[in-house]
Amino acid sequence: MKLKLLTVTIALTAILGTTASCEFVTAKEGLRLRSAPSIHAEILDVIPFATEVNGKISAGWMKTEDGYLSAEFLSKDNPLDEYQALGNWRITAYYETGLNTASGSYPEEHVTAAHNTLPFGTELYVAGYGFWTVQDRGPGSMGTEWMDIYLGDYSTCVQFGEKHAEVYLVPQKETP
Numbered sequence: 001m002k003l004k005l006l007t008v009t010i011a012l013t014a015i016l017g018t019t020a021s022c023e024f025v026t027a028k029e030g031l032r033l034r035s036a037p038s039i040h041a042e043i044l045d046v047i048p049f050a051t052e053v054n055g056k057i058s059a060g061w062m063k064t065e066d067g068y069l070s071a072e073f074l075s076k077d078n079p080l081d082e083y084q085a086l087g088n089w090r091i092t093a094y095y096e097t098g099l100n101t102a103s104g105s106y107p108e109e110h111v112t113a114a115h116n117t118l119p120f121g122t123e124l125y126v127a128g129y130g131f132w133t134v135q136d137r138g139p140g141s142m143g144t145e146w147m148d149i150y151l152g153d154y155s156t157c158v159q160f161g162e163k164h165a166e167v168y169l170v171p172q173k174e175t176p
Contacts, residue, residue, distance in 0.1 A: 037061035
């Protein structure tokens with residue numbers, strides 16, 4: 001009798017999908033919410049990295065209230081659990097100076113960050129604002145819980161203003 005029940009449960013799971021009570025987005029650039037379960041379907045939104053989502057998973061797609069997400073980029077484990085939380089930092093933005101960064105590289109929009117004590121090459125995740133790499137140094141008054149992100153032009157920086165966000169140290173992968 002237990003074997004029949006197990007077989008029926010497996011069959012129903014395959015047909016109906018399973019309800020995901022807690023899945024997290026693992027794609028660093030965010031995960032595209034689509035209008036249908038296909039990579040060719042219209043993109044409705046982008047769900048940020050480490051966002052918790054719920055819905056039924058079937059045939060490699062999660063159906064949420066708002067659309068479909070590829071289950072390939074979802075995990076029951078929160079990816080931020082592997083990152084070191086550095087705290088709630090002050091985030092400001094800077095723009096084109098025509099100069100290289102303090103590390104010698106040319107600043108890249110939505111990549112380059114300035115911090116006065118972290119080593120160059122340190123990768124940080126700023127909740128709500130994505131991944132940044134320390135490639136520059138900021139003004140002398142910049143404390144250890146303040147970072148400046150490179151947004152490229154004056155008007156974008158003015159619009160950004162000053163924010164506060166949780167900052168995480170991204171673990172470095174060992175080179176094989």
